[in-house]
Amino acid sequence: MSAPTLDIENLKLGFKGYTGYTEVLHGISLSVNPGERVALVGESGSGKSVTARIVLGLLQELRAARIEGRVRFEGQDLDSLNRRERHALRGKAMSMIFQDPTSSLNPVFRIGDQFHDVLRRADPRITRDAALGRAASILAEVSVRDAVRVLNAFPFQLSGGLNQRVMIAMALANEPALLIADEPGTALDVTVQAQTLHLMRKLVEDHHTAVLFISHNLGVVREFADQIYVIYKGRIVEQGPTEAVFDGPRHPYTRALMAAVPRLTGGGIPDIDENSPDFGAPLETHEREGRQ
Amino acid sequence: MIPLARLLAKRLATSLIVLIGVSMLIFAIARIIPGDPARIALGPNATAEQIADLRAELHLDDNIAVQYGYFIADVARGDLGISLYTNRPVTADIALYLPATLELVLVAGLMMVCIGLPLGIWSARWRGRAADNIIRLISLLGVSAPSFVWAVILMLLFAFYLPLFPIAGRISDSYAISPVTGFLLIDTLLKGDIRAFGNAAWHIVLPAFALALSGIGQAARLTRANMVETYEKPYIEMAQSYGFPARRIANHYAFRPSLIPSLTIIGLDFAAMLGNAFLVEAIFAWPGLSRYGVAVILRKDLNAIVGTVLIISATFLLVNIIVDLLIAFLNPRIRYSQRPA
Numbered sequence: 001m002s003a004p005t006l007d008i009e010n011l012k013l014g015f016k017g018y019t020g021y022t023e024v025l026h027g028i029s030l031s032v033n034p035g036e037r038v039a040l041v042g043e044s045g046s047g048k049s050v051t052a053r054i055v056l057g058l059l060q061e062l063r064a065a066r067i068e069g070r071v072r073f074e075g076q077d078l079d080s081l082n083r084r085e086r087h088a089l090r091g092k093a094m095s096m097i098f099q100d101p102t103s104s105l106n107p108v109f110r111i112g113d114q115f116h117d118v119l120r121r122a123d124p125r126i127t128r129d130a131a132l133g134r135a136a137s138i139l140a141e142v143s144v145r146d147a148v149r150v151l152n153a154f155p156f157q158l159s160g161g162l163n164q165r166v167m168i169a170m171a172l173a174n175e176p177a178l179l180i181a182d183e184p185g186t187a188l189d190v191t192v193q194a195q196t197l198h199l200m201r202k203l204v205e206d207h208h209t210a211v212l213f214i215s216h217n218l219g220v221v222r223e224f225a226d227q228i229y230v231i232y233k234g235r236i237v238e239q240g241p242t243e244a245v246f247d248g249p250r251h252p253y254t255r256a257l258m259a260a261v262p263r264l265t266g267g268g269i270p271d272i273d274e275n276s277p278d279f280g281a282p283l284e285t286h287e288r289e290g291r292q
Numbered sequence: 293m294i295p296l297a298r299l300l301a302k303r304l305a306t307s308l309i310v311l312i313g314v315s316m317l318i319f320a321i322a323r324i325i326p327g328d329p330a331r332i333a334l335g336p337n338a339t340a341e342q343i344a345d346l347r348a349e350l351h352l353d354d355n356i357a358v359q360y361g362y363f364i365a366d367v368a369r370g371d372l373g374i375s376l377y378t379n380r381p382v383t384a385d386i387a388l389y390l391p392a393t394l395e396l397v398l399v400a401g402l403m404m405v406c407i408g409l410p411l412g413i414w415s416a417r418w419r420g421r422a423a424d425n426i427i428r429l430i431s432l433l434g435v436s437a438p439s440f441v442w443a444v445i446l447m448l449l450f451a452f453y454l455p456l457f458p459i460a461g462r463i464s465d466s467y468a469i470s471p472v473t474g475f476l477l478i479d480t481l482l483k484g485d486i487r488a489f490g491n492a493a494w495h496i497v498l499p500a501f502a503l504a505l506s507g508i509g510q511a512a513r514l515t516r517a518n519m520v521e522t523y524e525k526p527y528i529e530m531a532q533s534y535g536f537p538a539r540r541i542a543n544h545y546a547f548r549p550s551l552i553p554s555l556t557i558i559g560l561d562f563a564a565m566l567g568n569a570f571l572v573e574a575i576f577a578w579p580g581l582s583r584y585g586v587a588v589i590l591r592k593d594l595n596a597i598v599g600t601v602l603i604i605s606a607t608f609l610l611v612n613i614i615v616d617l618l619i620a621f622l623n624p625r626i627r628y629s630q631r632p633a
Contacts, residue, residue: 058529058532090532090533090534090535091534091535091536092535095534096530096533098526100526103526106527106545106548106549107527107624108548108549109548117531118534121534121536156624170534
């Protein structure tokens with residue numbers, strides 16, 4: 001089997017602030033194989049998004065951040081790359097989809113021009129016309145029919161769902177090996193979110209793109225992911241194939257998370273401890289050896 | 293672009309209303325300030341009869357509303373009356389002095405945009421680093437002293453102790469340039485006299501820079517502040533996560549959304565420079581409208597006072613209209629909405 005697209009080993013992250021050193025990630029390990037869809041699930045503040053930003057190399061630029069551990073991308077240790085080489089990966093070999101599509105697109109530039117900049121990452125000499133043509137064909141893949149209008153528009157002139165499709169098209173435009181989706185579409189309403197996720201799933205399957213999917217929405221995760229990692233307070237507490245985890249959650253925190261999903265049948269949200277000592281139980285912290 | 297045309301029409305209409313208001317106000321104020329303009333114009337040896345004749349000729353004994361009526365009728369014909377100070381039509385005086393002031397203010401405005409905005413962009417791009425701190429210090433210095441103080445300091449430093457620039461005037465006496473537009477930088481070029489152009493440009497650097505300095509500081513500080521805020525926006529993080537070049541992010545993705553508030557301030561500063569130009573003109577012996585304006589106020593030269601104020605107000609309004617249009621052009625939400633937001 002070839003090297004995993006993304007392999008994170010014992011990743012630690014801390015910030016040096018005025019009040020001293022605060023560790024945020026306490027040693028996370030996860031891996032994403034080529035074409036695999038892996039979900040990282042946890043509540044707000046559990047460390048999901050910072051993990052994504054470390055993979056992209058955005059947090060390394062912060063002087064206050066202290067990062068330990070190893071992140072390998074297609075077998076290559078990211079620490080061994082210099083700034084320029086790291087920068088070259090972004091937007092080409094890996095790309096990201098953000099929470100709120102409308103505020104993630106620049107408000108004063110036309111979609112087409114932003115698309116041009118994205119495509120320029122893979123082909124620095126692409127002309128505007130060629131870029132627009134290529135953008136239109138990618139947009140067609142996410143079922144955008146009137147691509148000319150969309151490319152000519154400013155983000156505020158399009159609906160959230162349309163902007164989300166634009167984001168998905170941009171993220172996949174340069175055929176990245178890894179797509180990081182940070183709570184995609186959380187800002188959209190549920191039906192639109194479901195639609196766009198469906199499109200995204202079809203596209204990553206067609207292009208055989210590996211996805212690291214970050215979410216707190218268990219319903220979405222169950223639909224989308226092959227593998228699931230549950231993260232709590234900077235630690236992976238449980239991992240496994242999606243169905244297995246949903247059918248038989250072993251860690252108390254995973255069970256609490258699942259109990260917190262609102263149900264159509266009503267009954268309200270169960271009373272869950274904000275901070276049960278059980279959640280810190282080291283049950284599944286390093287289970288990676290058991291996988292594969 | 294229909295919405296832009298509509299915006300322009302609207303701004304022009306409101307500007308006209310403002311101008312009429314200004315004319316009424318300055319017309320009344322000029323007549324309220326103490327002193328008899330006829331007596332001042334004719335001098336201490338004039339007889340009571342001569343004064344009464346001049347007062348009658350100027351309609352000074354009529355009701356102020358009637359006087360304003362005469363004034364508006366004349367203005368509609370493009371006549372601002374005769375200056376009692378120079379004995380020439382006010383329009384001719386203004387045509388003589390306004391270009392020098394406009395030239396100074398335009399060059400200063402250009403400096404404000406071409407120096408202030410890039411400083412702000414660099415400062416924001418390297419926020420927290422040494423370059424940022426140096427730029428912030430410089431711009432703080434710029435805004436903390438008024439332009440006439442800078443005029444004196446710059447003159448002492450770069451024209452007196454270190455004679456890099458001429459100490460006063462618009463152009464050396466050895467060049468004879470007949471006015472076409474009144475803008476020396478344009479007239480010398482029209483004549484094809486590159487040396488004279490260089491000489492005029494050399495003369496304008498110090499006064500324009502003194503006038504622009506606080507504006508440069510303000511533009512840099514405001515641009516930096518807005519851009520630092522913009523750098524926190526999700527669309528900048530997205531641009532970074534896609535690996536767009538840092539320079540492109542700074543100059544386009546972060547700068548353009550931050551430009552609009554800076555532009556408003558630059559417009560206001562630009563208009564304020566028309567007033568500040570007076571002291572700078574006085575220090576550098578610049579033959580501009582501001583010096584003329586003060587001279588006519590001291591002489592209580594009614595027609596000239598009203599004419600000068602009207603022209604300065606009109607320029608102020610024009611600058612504001614241009615800024616509004618620029619903002620509308622830069623902000624698609626305004627450009628594409630039927631009602632300006």
